[in-house]
Amino acid sequence: MRRGRVFVAGDAAHSHSPAGGQGMNSGLQDAYNLAWRLASVWLRNSSETLLDGYNEERHPVNERIQRETDAMFRSFVLENPLLKTGRDLLLRSLLPFSPVQRELGESLSNIGVDYTFTKPSKAERHCEAAASHGLSAGARVPDADLWRPGEPYLRLYEVLRQPNMSLFAYVVAEKLDAERSLIESLMKRLESVFAHRLARTIVIDEGLPDEVKVGVEVLVDYKGQFASRLGAAHGSLFLIRPDGYLAFHRTGWTHEKIVARVESWLVAESI
Secondary structure, three states: OEEOOEEOOHHHOOOOOOHHHHHHHHHHHHHHHHHHHHHHHHHHOOOHHHHHHHHHHHHHHHHHHHHHHHHHHHHHOOOOHHHHHHHHHHHHHHOOOHHHHHHHHHHHHOOOOOOOOOHHHHHHHOOOOEOOOOOOOOOEOOOOEEEOOOOOOEEHHHHOOOOOEEEEEEEOHHHHHHHHHHHHHHHHHHHHHHHHHEEEEEEEOOOOHHHOOOOOEEEEOOOOHHHHHHOOOOOEEEEEOOOOEEEEEEEOOOHHHHHHHHHHHHOOOOO
8 A cells, every 4th residue: 555655545445345434434434534644744743654654554455345345245135045045044143132233333433443563553552651441552542431620521532633643641649649740750751752642531430620730731531431431540631642542551650651652653763
């Protein structure tokens, strides 16, 4: 899907049966995956090696989709009466089940796609500082309800609409006072190094945002969805890409390691 400075996406990259409408869905993901990489390199001084991830992530996904749509199409045009009967019986017995419907919906919509199979994702998961629980590198970040003063609720995906990388730090309210200085200093360090190129947000498990004064936006995980769906624990740090996939999940407030890892996505020579 890339040769030098030429990139292909959508139908230009993968022509297959329209079964399930996956050509459109995968094409949209191609475009977003490529767009944020191009923007990071062109506008934010990221390394051009960031562009290599486009083919590494999208090509295997689109090969799988092509195999699946070809298999679906062949099942649609079966002529053997026995095979057609077997197909119909299989569909009637499986489709009523919610897990099957959910799996099929996520597959056809491409929401179920993740990039945990890539070398950077595997390397991140085996890194010494990587979190041992919860969402891991390459996973698609699930949506969650959060709370901001003056609004009944705020979806995590609304916060992620901005075009930059986003760093979320999860804090248990009862531990905030003891570690407030560490959190504040980390946020100030990130601001001094990355400025407007990195969005920073604190998510607390309970309480009022105006009680948490750490120099960045604070949201409340009032339904516990951020914790349960992302596997967040006190000290969890999630770097989320502009396309909604997780770059890394680490724990702790160590400046040097966190800054260096964020920098590898924003300005470093390799990733």
